[in-house]
Amino acid sequence: MQNKADRAQLTQEVIELFVSIIGFIPRNNVTHTTNFIRDFDIIDDDLTCFMMQVKWKYKLKPTPEDWARIETIDEVVDLILAEQLIKT
Numbered sequence: 001m002q003n004k005a006d007r008a009q010l011t012q013e014v015i016e017l018f019v020s021i022i023g024f025i026p027r028n029n030v031t032h033t034t035n036f037i038r039d040f041d042i043i044d045d046d047l048t049c050f051m052m053q054v055k056w057k058y059k060l061k062p063t064p065e066d067w068a069r070i071e072t073i074d075e076v077v078d079l080i081l082a083e084q085l086i087k088t
Helices: 004-022 036-040 044-057 064-068 073-087
Strands: none
Touching: 004 044, 004 073, 036 044
16 A cells, blocks of 8 residues: 555645646646536646646556546546556
8 A cells, every 4th residue: 555655646646747737737736636617717728738638647547437537636646546556
């Protein structure tokens, strides 16, 4: 199982990726509990672009159902960690 330091580092990486892809949200407005839709109205192309970058960066193979349930930074981190556990 991942320790808290690894999770915290991964969370920061995902937040930085989110901020860089979306481009109009200040970094200090994003936390691990950020909900893409509720907090920032991020939908469609912006969210798809972010999710694709996550997929490529972390070499994920999520199902459409996996993507459909993701709404927060924490859920993205959970998906990455779950896939990493499967690979080990």
